Amino acid sequence: MTVAGKETPRERYRAQLRAEIKERAWEQIAAAGAPGLSLNAIAKQMGMSGPALYRYFSSRDDLITELIRDAYHSLADTIRTAAASGADLAGLGRALRAWAREDPQRYFLVYGTPVPGYRAPDDITMIASEIMGALLDAAQSAGAAATTPSDGHPDARLEAHLAEHRQWAADHPAAPAALRRALRFWTRLHGVLSLELAGHFTGMGLDPDELYDSELRHLTQ
Amino acid sequence: MTVAGKETPRERYRAQLRAEIKERAWEQIAAAGAPGLSLNAIAKQMGMSGPALYRYFSSRDDLITELIRDAYHSLADTIRTAAASGADLAGLGRALRAWAREDPQRYFLVYGTPVPGYRAPDDITMIASEIMGALLDAAQSAGAAATTPSDGHPDARLEAHLAEHRQWAADHPAAPAALRRALRFWTRLHGVLSLELAGHFTGMGLDPDELYDSELRHLTQ
DNA sequence: TGTACATCAGTGAACGCGCGTTCACTGATGTAC
DNA sequence: TGTACATCAGTGAACGCGCGTTCACTGATGTAC
Numbered sequence: 001m002t003v004a005g006k007e008t009p010r011e012r013y014r015a016q017l018r019a020e021i022k023e024r025a026w027e028q029i030a031a032a033g034a035p036g037l038s039l040n041a042i043a044k045q046m047g048m049s050g051p052a053l054y055r056y057f058s059s060r061d062d063l064i065t066e067l068i069r070d071a072y073h074s075l076a077d078t079i080r081t082a083a084a085s086g087a088d089l090a091g092l093g094r095a096l097r098a099w100a101r102e103d104p105q106r107y108f109l110v111y112g113t114p115v116p117g118y119r120a121p122d123d124i125t126m127i128a129s130e131i132m133g134a135l136l137d138a139a140q141s142a143g144a145a146a147t148t149p150s151d152g153h154p155d156a157r158l159e160a161h162l163a164e165h166r167q168w169a170a171d172h173p174a175a176p177a178a179l180r181r182a183l184r185f186w187t188r189l190h191g192v193l194s195l196e197l198a199g200h201f202t203g204m205g206l207d208p209d210e211l212y213d214s215e216l217r218h219l220t221q
Numbered sequence: 222m223t224v225a226g227k228e229t230p231r232e233r234y235r236a237q238l239r240a241e242i243k244e245r246a247w248e249q250i251a252a253a254g255a256p257g258l259s260l261n262a263i264a265k266q267m268g269m270s271g272p273a274l275y276r277y278f279s280s281r282d283d284l285i286t287e288l289i290r291d292a293y294h295s296l297a298d299t300i301r302t303a304a305a306s307g308a309d310l311a312g313l314g315r316a317l318r319a320w321a322r323e324d325p326q327r328y329f330l331v332y333g334t335p336v337p338g339y340r341a342p343d344d345i346t347m348i349a350s351e352i353m354g355a356l357l358d359a360a361q362s363a364g365a366a367a368t369t370p371s372d373g374h375p376d377a378r379l380e381a382h383l384a385e386h387r388q389w390a391a392d393h394p395a396a397p398a399a400l401r402r403a404l405r406f407w408t409r410l411h412g413v414l415s416l417e418l419a420g421h422f423t424g425m426g427l428d429p430d431e432l433y434d435s436e437l438r439h440l441t442q
Numbered sequence: 443t444g445t446a447c448a449t450c451a452g453t454g455a456a457c458g459c460g461c462g463t464t465c466a467c468t469g470a471t472g473t474a475c
Numbered sequence: 476t477g478t479a480c481a482t483c484a485g486t487g488a489a490c491g492c493g494c495g496t497t498c499a500c501t502g503a504t505g506t507a508c
Contacts, residue, residue, distance in 0.1 A: 010450080010505075017451095033336050035256035040494065051496075052452050060495065105337070113333035114419045115254050116326070125424070154438035158431060167426035183432065191412025198335045203346070205388035210379060211404065217375035231472075231483080238484095261461065272463075273485050281462065 018056050020046065025067055029105045037064065065121060071106045072127040075099060079134045089138045089181065090216040093189050097212055104197040111190055129168070132182065136174045139181035142220050155180060181219065188215050239277045241267065246288055250326045258285065286342060292327045293348040296320060300355045310359045310402065311437040314410050318433060325418040332411055350389070353403065357395045360402035363441050376401060402440065409436050 007015075024042045039060050040050040057063040075096075082095035100107040149155040159176040162183070169179055192215055195201060196208040228236075245263045260281050261271040278284040296317075303316035321328040370376040380397040383404070390400055413436055416422060417429040 008505085013451090031337060033256075033334065035254075038494065039496090049453055050494090051454085051498090054496075055451060105334075108334040111416070111419065111421070113254065113326075113329040116252060154435065157438075158435035161428065161431040165426050165428065168424075183427075187412040187416055187432065187436075188409055189412070190416060191408040191410070194415060195332070195408060195411060198332065200332070203389075205386050206404075207382065207386065210382040211408065214375065214379035215408075217378075229472085234484090259461065260463090270486055271461090272465090272487085275463075276484060 014056070021053060021056055021063070022067060022070065025063060026103070026106070029067070029109070030103065033105060034064065034109060039063070065124075068109050068120065069124055069127075071109045072124055072131075074106070075110060076127050076131050076134070079131055083134050083138060087138070089135075089142050089185055089219045092135065092138055093185065093212075093216045093219065096189060097193060100193050100197060107193070107197060111194065132168065132186075133172060135182040135185055136169055136172045136178060139178040139185065140174045143175060143177045143181060149177075185219055188218070191215075235277070242274060242277055242284070243288060243291065246284060247324070247327070250288070250330070251324065254326060255285065255330060260284070286345075289330050289341065290345055290348075292330045293345055293352075295327070296331060297348050297352050297355070300352055304355050304359055308359070310356075310363050310406055310440045313356065313359050314406065314433075314437045314440065317410060318414060321414050321418060328414070328418060332415065353389065353407075354393060356403040356406055357390055357393045357399060360399040360406065361395045364396060364398045364402060370398075406440055409439070412436075 021042060024045050025037055028037050028041060037060070039053050039057075043050045043053050053063075057066070078095050078099045079092055082092050087095065149159065159180050162179040163176040166176075166179060169182075174182070189212070192208065192212050196212070201208050201211075242263060245266050246258055249258050249262060258281070260274050260278075264271045264274050274284075278287070299316050299320045300313055303313050308316065370380065380401050383400040384397040387397075387400060390403075395403070410433070413429065413433050417433070422429050422432075
Protein backbone atom coordinates (compact mmCIF):
# COMPACT_ATOMS: atom_id res chain seq x y z
CA MET A 1 0.00 0.00 0.00
CA THR A 2 2.45 2.66 1.21
CA VAL A 3 6.19 2.98 0.93
CA ALA A 4 6.72 1.82 4.47
CA GLY A 5 10.45 1.30 4.27
CA LYS A 6 11.37 4.95 4.73
CA GLU A 7 8.84 5.67 7.45
CA THR A 8 10.00 5.90 11.00
CA PRO A 9 7.52 4.85 13.68
CA ARG A 10 7.13 8.47 14.62
CA GLU A 11 6.24 9.47 11.11
CA ARG A 12 3.78 6.65 10.89
CA TYR A 13 2.14 7.69 14.12
CA ARG A 14 2.02 11.28 12.94
CA ALA A 15 0.34 10.35 9.69
CA GLN A 16 -2.11 8.17 11.54
CA LEU A 17 -3.13 10.93 13.90
CA ARG A 18 -3.47 13.44 11.10
CA ALA A 19 -5.79 10.97 9.41
CA GLU A 20 -7.85 10.51 12.54
CA ILE A 21 -8.22 14.25 12.99
CA LYS A 22 -9.51 14.51 9.46
CA GLU A 23 -11.93 11.67 10.02
CA ARG A 24 -13.41 13.40 13.03
CA ALA A 25 -13.51 16.62 11.08
CA TRP A 26 -15.57 14.94 8.37
CA GLU A 27 -17.94 13.58 10.98
CA GLN A 28 -18.43 17.07 12.36
CA ILE A 29 -19.00 18.49 8.91
CA ALA A 30 -21.54 15.78 8.19
CA ALA A 31 -23.33 16.66 11.41
CA ALA A 32 -23.29 20.45 11.27
CA GLY A 33 -21.84 21.56 7.96
CA ALA A 34 -18.45 23.03 7.29
CA PRO A 35 -19.00 26.27 9.24
CA GLY A 36 -19.59 24.22 12.39
CA LEU A 37 -16.17 22.65 12.33
CA SER A 38 -14.22 23.32 15.54
CA LEU A 39 -10.70 22.26 16.43
CA ASN A 40 -11.45 22.16 20.12
CA ALA A 41 -14.45 19.94 19.57
CA ILE A 42 -12.37 17.52 17.51
CA ALA A 43 -9.70 17.42 20.18
CA LYS A 44 -12.26 16.76 22.90
CA GLN A 45 -13.75 13.94 20.84
CA MET A 46 -10.31 12.38 20.55
CA GLY A 47 -9.62 12.74 24.24
CA MET A 48 -6.92 15.33 23.73
CA SER A 49 -6.51 18.96 24.65
CA GLY A 50 -7.21 21.57 22.03
CA PRO A 51 -3.71 22.90 21.50
CA ALA A 52 -2.45 19.39 20.74
CA LEU A 53 -3.95 19.61 17.27
CA TYR A 54 -1.58 22.42 16.40
CA ARG A 55 1.14 19.80 16.12
CA TYR A 56 -0.74 18.49 13.10
CA PHE A 57 -2.44 21.46 11.49
CA SER A 58 -1.23 24.99 11.73
CA SER A 59 -4.71 26.47 11.93
CA ARG A 60 -8.37 25.77 11.46
CA ASP A 61 -8.22 27.20 7.96
CA ASP A 62 -5.32 24.93 7.18
CA LEU A 63 -7.37 21.91 8.17
CA ILE A 64 -10.38 22.98 6.13
CA THR A 65 -8.26 23.68 3.08
CA GLU A 66 -6.77 20.22 3.38
CA LEU A 67 -10.22 18.69 3.64
CA ILE A 68 -11.25 20.49 0.48
CA ARG A 69 -8.08 19.30 -1.21
CA ASP A 70 -8.84 15.73 -0.16
CA ALA A 71 -12.38 16.05 -1.45
CA TYR A 72 -11.11 17.15 -4.86
CA HIS A 73 -8.54 14.38 -4.92
CA SER A 74 -11.14 11.81 -3.96
CA LEU A 75 -13.46 12.97 -6.72
CA ALA A 76 -10.65 13.00 -9.27
CA ASP A 77 -9.71 9.46 -8.28
CA THR A 78 -13.28 8.31 -8.59
CA ILE A 79 -13.64 9.77 -12.05
CA ARG A 80 -10.22 8.52 -13.17
CA THR A 81 -10.91 5.02 -11.90
CA ALA A 82 -14.27 4.88 -13.65
CA ALA A 83 -12.72 6.17 -16.86
CA ALA A 84 -9.86 3.69 -16.65
CA SER A 85 -12.29 0.83 -16.42
CA GLY A 86 -13.86 1.89 -19.67
CA ALA A 87 -16.87 3.83 -18.43
CA ASP A 88 -18.57 6.12 -20.92
CA LEU A 89 -20.06 9.50 -20.01
CA ALA A 90 -23.09 7.89 -18.43
CA GLY A 91 -20.80 5.63 -16.44
CA LEU A 92 -18.88 8.62 -15.17
CA GLY A 93 -22.17 10.20 -14.26
CA ARG A 94 -23.14 7.20 -12.17
CA ALA A 95 -19.74 7.22 -10.49
CA LEU A 96 -20.16 10.90 -9.70
CA ARG A 97 -23.52 10.35 -8.08
CA ALA A 98 -22.33 7.40 -6.04
CA TRP A 99 -19.42 9.49 -4.81
CA ALA A 100 -21.66 12.42 -3.94
CA ARG A 101 -24.18 10.34 -2.04
CA GLU A 102 -21.45 8.69 -0.05
CA ASP A 103 -20.92 11.98 1.73
CA PRO A 104 -23.13 14.86 0.66
CA GLN A 105 -21.28 17.47 2.66
CA ARG A 106 -18.08 16.49 0.89
CA TYR A 107 -19.82 17.13 -2.41
CA PHE A 108 -20.97 20.52 -1.16
CA LEU A 109 -17.47 21.36 -0.06
CA VAL A 110 -16.51 21.10 -3.71
CA TYR A 111 -19.57 22.43 -5.51
CA GLY A 112 -21.72 24.01 -2.83
CA THR A 113 -22.35 27.53 -1.61
CA PRO A 114 -19.06 29.38 -1.58
CA VAL A 115 -17.85 31.33 1.42
CA PRO A 116 -17.56 34.91 0.16
CA GLY A 117 -13.92 35.86 0.00
CA TYR A 118 -12.49 32.36 0.12
CA ARG A 119 -10.10 31.61 -2.72
CA ALA A 120 -8.92 28.07 -3.30
CA PRO A 121 -5.15 27.49 -3.45
CA ASP A 122 -3.75 26.96 -6.93
CA ASP A 123 -3.11 23.27 -6.55
CA ILE A 124 -6.81 22.71 -5.94
CA THR A 125 -7.61 24.54 -9.15
CA MET A 126 -5.22 22.16 -10.86
CA ILE A 127 -7.14 19.11 -9.64
CA ALA A 128 -10.38 20.69 -10.78
CA SER A 129 -9.08 21.00 -14.31
CA GLU A 130 -7.77 17.44 -14.11
CA ILE A 131 -11.31 16.32 -13.44
CA MET A 132 -12.42 18.35 -16.44
CA GLY A 133 -9.75 16.61 -18.48
CA ALA A 134 -11.16 13.19 -17.66
CA LEU A 135 -14.62 14.41 -18.61
CA LEU A 136 -13.30 15.74 -21.90
CA ASP A 137 -11.71 12.40 -22.70
CA ALA A 138 -14.98 10.62 -22.25
CA ALA A 139 -16.91 13.32 -24.06
CA GLN A 140 -14.51 13.10 -26.96
CA SER A 141 -14.88 9.36 -27.46
CA ALA A 142 -18.63 9.62 -27.00
CA GLY A 143 -18.70 12.12 -29.81
CA ALA A 144 -16.63 10.10 -32.27
CA ALA A 145 -19.74 8.94 -34.08
CA ALA A 146 -21.91 11.96 -33.37
CA THR A 147 -22.85 14.66 -35.78
CA THR A 148 -22.35 18.39 -35.54
CA PRO A 149 -25.63 20.19 -34.90
CA SER A 150 -27.03 22.03 -37.88
CA ASP A 151 -27.70 25.75 -37.86
CA GLY A 152 -31.20 25.60 -36.50
CA HIS A 153 -30.25 23.32 -33.62
CA PRO A 154 -30.21 24.85 -30.13
CA ASP A 155 -26.66 23.61 -29.59
CA ALA A 156 -25.19 25.22 -32.69
CA ARG A 157 -24.68 28.57 -31.08
CA LEU A 158 -23.13 27.14 -27.91
CA GLU A 159 -20.64 25.12 -29.92
CA ALA A 160 -19.68 28.17 -31.91
CA HIS A 161 -19.01 29.96 -28.65
CA LEU A 162 -17.01 27.07 -27.26
CA ALA A 163 -14.95 26.79 -30.40
CA GLU A 164 -13.67 30.27 -29.67
CA HIS A 165 -13.51 30.14 -25.87
CA ARG A 166 -11.61 27.06 -24.92
CA GLN A 167 -8.92 28.28 -22.55
CA TRP A 168 -10.33 25.95 -19.93
CA ALA A 169 -9.56 23.05 -22.26
CA ALA A 170 -6.50 24.62 -23.82
CA ASP A 171 -4.28 21.55 -23.66
CA HIS A 172 -7.00 19.14 -24.66
CA PRO A 173 -7.68 18.27 -28.30
CA ALA A 174 -11.44 17.90 -27.79
CA ALA A 175 -13.74 19.01 -30.57
CA PRO A 176 -16.38 21.66 -29.83
CA ALA A 177 -19.06 18.98 -29.64
CA ALA A 178 -17.05 17.27 -26.92
CA LEU A 179 -16.58 20.52 -25.02
CA ARG A 180 -20.31 20.98 -25.11
CA ARG A 181 -20.96 17.47 -23.88
CA ALA A 182 -18.50 17.79 -21.02
CA LEU A 183 -20.03 21.07 -19.90
CA ARG A 184 -23.54 19.68 -20.12
CA PHE A 185 -22.45 16.69 -18.10
CA TRP A 186 -21.21 18.98 -15.44
CA THR A 187 -24.00 21.52 -15.22
CA ARG A 188 -26.95 19.19 -15.73
CA LEU A 189 -25.83 16.45 -13.40
CA HIS A 190 -24.87 19.01 -10.80
CA GLY A 191 -28.33 20.50 -11.15
CA VAL A 192 -30.12 17.28 -10.28
CA LEU A 193 -27.56 16.08 -7.78
CA SER A 194 -27.29 19.22 -5.72
CA LEU A 195 -31.05 19.58 -5.47
CA GLU A 196 -31.32 15.94 -4.50
CA LEU A 197 -28.64 16.17 -1.82
CA ALA A 198 -30.12 19.39 -0.49
CA GLY A 199 -33.35 17.52 0.04
CA HIS A 200 -35.45 19.54 -2.39
CA PHE A 201 -37.04 16.43 -3.89
CA THR A 202 -38.07 14.84 -0.63
CA GLY A 203 -41.72 15.29 -0.04
CA MET A 204 -42.35 15.76 -3.73
CA GLY A 205 -42.82 12.05 -4.29
CA LEU A 206 -40.20 12.01 -7.02
CA ASP A 207 -37.54 9.38 -7.47
CA PRO A 208 -34.20 11.17 -7.91
CA ASP A 209 -32.88 8.07 -9.64
CA GLU A 210 -35.33 8.58 -12.46
CA LEU A 211 -34.48 12.22 -12.86
CA TYR A 212 -30.77 11.55 -12.83
CA ASP A 213 -30.96 8.60 -15.19
CA SER A 214 -33.06 10.62 -17.53
CA GLU A 215 -30.32 13.25 -17.70
CA LEU A 216 -27.74 10.54 -18.22
CA ARG A 217 -29.69 9.35 -21.25
CA HIS A 218 -29.49 12.84 -22.71
CA LEU A 219 -25.75 13.08 -22.28
CA THR A 220 -24.71 11.26 -25.39
CA GLN A 221 -27.07 13.26 -27.54
CA MET B 222 -48.58 51.13 -1.30
CA THR B 223 -49.60 50.00 2.19
CA VAL B 224 -52.83 50.24 4.12
CA ALA B 225 -51.60 53.20 6.11
CA GLY B 226 -54.91 54.12 7.67
CA LYS B 227 -54.79 51.50 10.39
CA GLU B 228 -51.16 51.98 11.26
CA THR B 229 -50.24 53.89 14.34
CA PRO B 230 -46.93 55.80 14.27
CA ARG B 231 -45.49 53.24 16.63
CA GLU B 232 -46.41 50.38 14.36
CA ARG B 233 -44.94 52.21 11.41
CA TYR B 234 -41.70 52.81 13.26
CA ARG B 235 -41.62 49.19 14.34
CA ALA B 236 -42.06 47.93 10.81
CA GLN B 237 -39.42 50.33 9.59
CA LEU B 238 -36.87 49.14 12.12
CA ARG B 239 -37.60 45.51 11.41
CA ALA B 240 -36.97 46.26 7.76
CA GLU B 241 -33.69 47.98 8.51
CA ILE B 242 -32.52 45.07 10.64
CA LYS B 243 -33.22 42.74 7.75
CA GLU B 244 -31.38 44.99 5.34
CA ARG B 245 -28.29 44.94 7.51
CA ALA B 246 -28.67 41.20 7.86
CA TRP B 247 -28.63 40.79 4.09
CA GLU B 248 -25.53 42.91 3.87
CA GLN B 249 -23.81 40.70 6.39
CA ILE B 250 -24.88 37.56 4.57
CA ALA B 251 -23.59 39.00 1.33
CA ALA B 252 -20.27 39.70 3.00
CA ALA B 253 -19.74 36.50 4.96
CA GLY B 254 -22.48 34.05 4.11
CA ALA B 255 -25.43 33.04 6.24
CA PRO B 256 -23.40 31.32 8.97
CA GLY B 257 -21.60 34.61 9.65
CA LEU B 258 -24.77 36.45 10.56
CA SER B 259 -24.62 37.95 14.06
CA LEU B 260 -27.28 39.89 15.92
CA ASN B 261 -24.75 41.82 17.93
CA ALA B 262 -22.92 42.86 14.80
CA ILE B 263 -26.12 44.09 13.22
CA ALA B 264 -26.98 46.06 16.34
CA LYS B 265 -23.54 47.65 16.46
CA GLN B 266 -23.84 48.62 12.80
CA MET B 267 -27.14 50.31 13.56
CA GLY B 268 -25.75 52.12 16.57
CA MET B 269 -27.83 50.15 19.01
CA SER B 270 -27.09 47.74 21.79
CA GLY B 271 -27.41 44.03 21.08
CA PRO B 272 -30.40 43.23 23.27
CA ALA B 273 -32.45 45.93 21.53
CA LEU B 274 -32.95 43.64 18.56
CA TYR B 275 -34.91 41.24 20.73
CA ARG B 276 -37.77 43.71 20.56
CA TYR B 277 -38.00 42.86 16.87
CA PHE B 278 -36.89 39.26 16.51
CA SER B 279 -37.20 36.67 19.21
CA SER B 280 -33.92 34.96 18.32
CA ARG B 281 -31.22 34.69 15.71
CA ASP B 282 -32.92 31.66 14.23
CA ASP B 283 -36.14 33.59 14.01
CA LEU B 284 -34.42 36.29 11.98
CA ILE B 285 -32.79 33.81 9.63
CA THR B 286 -36.03 31.94 9.09
CA GLU B 287 -37.70 35.21 8.21
CA LEU B 288 -34.95 36.06 5.76
CA ILE B 289 -35.42 32.70 4.08
CA ARG B 290 -39.14 33.30 3.98
CA ASP B 291 -38.57 36.68 2.38
CA ALA B 292 -36.25 35.14 -0.16
CA TYR B 293 -38.88 32.61 -1.18
CA HIS B 294 -41.53 35.31 -1.37
CA SER B 295 -39.30 37.51 -3.44
CA LEU B 296 -38.59 34.69 -5.87
CA ALA B 297 -42.26 33.75 -6.06
CA ASP B 298 -43.14 37.38 -6.81
CA THR B 299 -40.50 37.57 -9.50
CA ILE B 300 -41.76 34.43 -11.21
CA ARG B 301 -45.39 35.43 -10.85
CA THR B 302 -44.77 38.89 -12.24
CA ALA B 303 -42.90 37.52 -15.23
CA ALA B 304 -45.64 34.97 -15.87
CA ALA B 305 -48.34 37.62 -15.55
CA SER B 306 -46.66 39.71 -18.21
CA GLY B 307 -46.88 36.83 -20.60
CA ALA B 308 -43.39 35.37 -20.33
CA ASP B 309 -42.88 31.86 -21.64
CA LEU B 310 -40.59 29.32 -19.98
CA ALA B 311 -37.50 30.99 -21.39
CA GLY B 312 -38.76 34.30 -20.08
CA LEU B 313 -39.20 32.84 -16.63
CA GLY B 314 -35.69 31.48 -16.90
CA ARG B 315 -34.32 34.91 -17.62
CA ALA B 316 -36.27 36.36 -14.73
CA LEU B 317 -34.88 33.67 -12.44
CA ARG B 318 -31.33 34.44 -13.43
CA ALA B 319 -31.76 38.18 -13.03
CA TRP B 320 -33.20 37.59 -9.58
CA ALA B 321 -30.38 35.27 -8.60
CA ARG B 322 -27.62 37.60 -9.77
CA GLU B 323 -29.16 40.48 -7.92
CA ASP B 324 -28.11 38.79 -4.69
CA PRO B 325 -26.33 35.46 -5.01
CA GLN B 326 -26.40 34.68 -1.31
CA ARG B 327 -30.17 35.09 -1.34
CA TYR B 328 -30.32 32.51 -4.09
CA PHE B 329 -28.13 30.18 -2.05
CA LEU B 330 -30.35 30.66 0.96
CA VAL B 331 -33.10 29.07 -1.10
CA TYR B 332 -31.25 26.50 -3.17
CA GLY B 333 -27.77 26.26 -1.66
CA THR B 334 -26.02 23.91 0.71
CA PRO B 335 -28.47 22.95 3.43
CA VAL B 336 -27.58 23.14 7.11
CA PRO B 337 -27.87 19.55 8.34
CA GLY B 338 -30.84 19.28 10.63
CA TYR B 339 -32.56 22.47 9.58
CA ARG B 340 -36.17 21.98 8.55
CA ALA B 341 -38.06 24.76 6.87
CA PRO B 342 -41.39 25.80 8.42
CA ASP B 343 -44.44 24.61 6.55
CA ASP B 344 -45.42 27.97 5.16
CA ILE B 345 -42.11 28.16 3.34
CA THR B 346 -42.78 24.78 1.78
CA MET B 347 -46.06 26.24 0.61
CA ILE B 348 -44.36 29.09 -1.20
CA ALA B 349 -41.97 26.65 -2.83
CA SER B 350 -44.85 24.71 -4.31
CA GLU B 351 -46.45 27.97 -5.39
CA ILE B 352 -43.33 28.68 -7.41
CA MET B 353 -43.61 25.20 -8.88
CA GLY B 354 -47.20 25.98 -9.78
CA ALA B 355 -46.17 29.01 -11.80
CA LEU B 356 -43.58 26.91 -13.59
CA LEU B 357 -46.16 24.28 -14.36
CA ASP B 358 -48.49 26.87 -15.86
CA ALA B 359 -45.81 28.05 -18.22
CA ALA B 360 -44.69 24.51 -18.98
CA GLN B 361 -48.24 23.54 -19.76
CA SER B 362 -48.84 26.29 -22.29
CA ALA B 363 -45.41 25.71 -23.82
CA GLY B 364 -46.40 22.11 -24.37
CA ALA B 365 -49.75 22.79 -26.00
CA ALA B 366 -48.29 22.26 -29.45
CA ALA B 367 -45.57 19.78 -28.47
CA THR B 368 -45.60 16.09 -29.13
CA THR B 369 -45.28 13.23 -26.70
CA PRO B 370 -41.89 11.53 -27.00
CA SER B 371 -41.94 8.16 -28.75
CA ASP B 372 -40.76 4.98 -27.06
CA GLY B 373 -37.13 5.27 -28.06
CA HIS B 374 -36.84 8.87 -26.89
CA PRO B 375 -34.77 9.51 -23.73
CA ASP B 376 -37.68 11.40 -22.19
CA ALA B 377 -40.25 8.65 -22.60
CA ARG B 378 -39.29 6.83 -19.48
CA LEU B 379 -39.16 9.97 -17.34
CA GLU B 380 -42.62 10.99 -18.47
CA ALA B 381 -43.95 7.56 -17.63
CA HIS B 382 -42.52 7.95 -14.16
CA LEU B 383 -43.93 11.42 -13.76
CA ALA B 384 -47.35 10.31 -14.91
CA GLU B 385 -47.46 8.04 -11.88
CA HIS B 386 -45.64 10.21 -9.35
CA ARG B 387 -47.24 13.58 -9.38
CA GLN B 388 -48.07 14.32 -5.75
CA TRP B 389 -45.90 17.42 -6.03
CA ALA B 390 -48.27 18.68 -8.72
CA ALA B 391 -51.36 17.06 -7.32
CA ASP B 392 -53.65 20.03 -7.72
CA HIS B 393 -52.31 21.05 -11.09
CA PRO B 394 -53.78 19.69 -14.31
CA ALA B 395 -50.44 19.66 -16.14
CA ALA B 396 -49.78 16.85 -18.59
CA PRO B 397 -46.72 14.62 -18.04
CA ALA B 398 -44.84 16.48 -20.75
CA ALA B 399 -45.39 19.70 -18.81
CA LEU B 400 -44.24 18.11 -15.57
CA ARG B 401 -41.10 17.04 -17.35
CA ARG B 402 -40.50 20.51 -18.75
CA ALA B 403 -41.02 22.18 -15.39
CA LEU B 404 -38.60 19.82 -13.68
CA ARG B 405 -36.02 20.26 -16.41
CA PHE B 406 -36.36 24.00 -16.10
CA TRP B 407 -35.64 23.75 -12.45
CA THR B 408 -32.75 21.30 -12.41
CA ARG B 409 -30.94 22.46 -15.54
CA LEU B 410 -31.13 26.17 -14.87
CA HIS B 411 -30.15 25.61 -11.28
CA GLY B 412 -27.18 23.60 -12.51
CA VAL B 413 -25.77 26.42 -14.59
CA LEU B 414 -26.81 29.19 -12.26
CA SER B 415 -25.43 27.74 -9.06
CA LEU B 416 -22.09 26.95 -10.66
CA GLU B 417 -21.98 30.44 -12.11
CA LEU B 418 -22.79 32.14 -8.81
CA ALA B 419 -20.32 29.94 -6.97
CA GLY B 420 -17.65 31.22 -9.33
CA HIS B 421 -16.83 27.89 -10.93
CA PHE B 422 -16.79 29.39 -14.42
CA THR B 423 -14.50 32.28 -13.64
CA GLY B 424 -11.05 31.61 -14.93
CA MET B 425 -12.38 29.14 -17.45
CA GLY B 426 -12.90 31.82 -20.05
CA LEU B 427 -16.54 30.84 -20.52
CA ASP B 428 -19.43 33.21 -20.85
CA PRO B 429 -22.15 32.07 -18.44
CA ASP B 430 -24.69 33.92 -20.58
CA GLU B 431 -24.03 31.57 -23.45
CA LEU B 432 -24.33 28.49 -21.30
CA TYR B 433 -27.52 29.68 -19.71
CA ASP B 434 -29.10 30.82 -22.97
CA SER B 435 -28.23 27.54 -24.51
CA GLU B 436 -30.15 25.74 -21.79
CA LEU B 437 -33.05 28.15 -22.25
CA ARG B 438 -33.19 27.15 -25.92
CA HIS B 439 -33.52 23.53 -24.90
CA LEU B 440 -36.40 24.18 -22.53
CA THR B 441 -39.19 24.17 -25.04
CA GLN B 442 -38.02 20.96 -26.62
C1' DT C 443 24.68 -2.19 26.48
C1' DG C 444 24.48 2.04 28.78
C1' DT C 445 24.59 6.85 29.17
C1' DA C 446 23.83 11.90 27.44
C1' DC C 447 21.43 14.56 24.64
C1' DA C 448 17.98 16.11 21.23
C1' DT C 449 13.52 15.74 19.42
C1' DC C 450 8.89 16.06 19.70
C1' DA C 451 3.89 14.91 21.45
C1' DG C 452 0.81 16.54 24.51
C1' DT C 453 -0.80 19.38 28.70
C1' DG C 454 -2.82 23.15 31.26
C1' DA C 455 -3.19 27.85 31.95
C1' DA C 456 -4.12 31.92 29.86
C1' DC C 457 -5.60 35.71 26.41
C1' DG C 458 -8.93 38.08 24.01
C1' DC C 459 -12.81 37.72 21.65
C1' DG C 460 -17.61 37.52 20.15
C1' DC C 461 -21.54 35.09 20.50
C1' DG C 462 -26.80 34.53 21.96
C1' DT C 463 -29.60 35.62 25.48
C1' DT C 464 -31.73 37.29 30.27
C1' DC C 465 -32.79 40.81 33.29
C1' DA C 466 -33.79 44.95 35.86
C1' DC C 467 -34.09 49.39 34.77
C1' DT C 468 -34.65 54.39 32.47
C1' DG C 469 -36.95 57.40 29.73
C1' DA C 470 -39.80 58.58 26.05
C1' DT C 471 -44.26 58.04 23.71
C1' DG C 472 -49.01 57.27 23.56
C1' DT C 473 -53.80 56.81 25.93
C1' DA C 474 -57.72 57.85 29.07
C1' DC C 475 -60.14 60.84 31.79
C1' DT D 476 -55.77 71.39 27.95
C1' DG D 477 -53.68 69.08 31.70
C1' DT D 478 -52.75 65.29 34.58
C1' DA D 479 -52.13 60.07 35.72
C1' DC D 480 -51.18 55.96 34.02
C1' DA D 481 -49.82 52.29 30.77
C1' DT D 482 -47.09 50.89 27.03
C1' DC D 483 -43.02 50.02 24.98
C1' DA D 484 -38.12 51.07 22.92
C1' DG D 485 -33.68 50.84 24.20
C1' DT D 486 -29.66 50.47 27.68
C1' DG D 487 -26.00 48.42 30.36
C1' DA D 488 -24.51 44.84 33.12
C1' DA D 489 -24.13 40.19 33.45
C1' DC D 490 -24.05 34.97 32.42
C1' DG D 491 -22.13 31.16 30.37
C1' DC D 492 -20.18 29.54 26.59
C1' DG D 493 -16.99 28.09 22.99
C1' DC D 494 -13.90 29.66 19.88
C1' DG D 495 -8.84 30.00 17.82
C1' DT D 496 -4.47 30.51 19.28
C1' DT D 497 0.09 31.34 22.26
C1' DC D 498 3.14 29.83 25.59
C1' DA D 499 6.03 27.64 28.99
C1' DC D 500 6.42 23.35 30.50
C1' DT D 501 6.53 17.87 31.36
C1' DG D 502 7.51 13.52 29.97
C1' DA D 503 8.17 10.08 26.69
C1' DT D 504 10.59 8.52 22.51
C1' DG D 505 14.36 8.24 19.53
C1' DT D 506 19.55 9.08 18.35
C1' DA D 507 24.61 9.25 18.91
C1' DC D 508 28.59 7.83 21.06
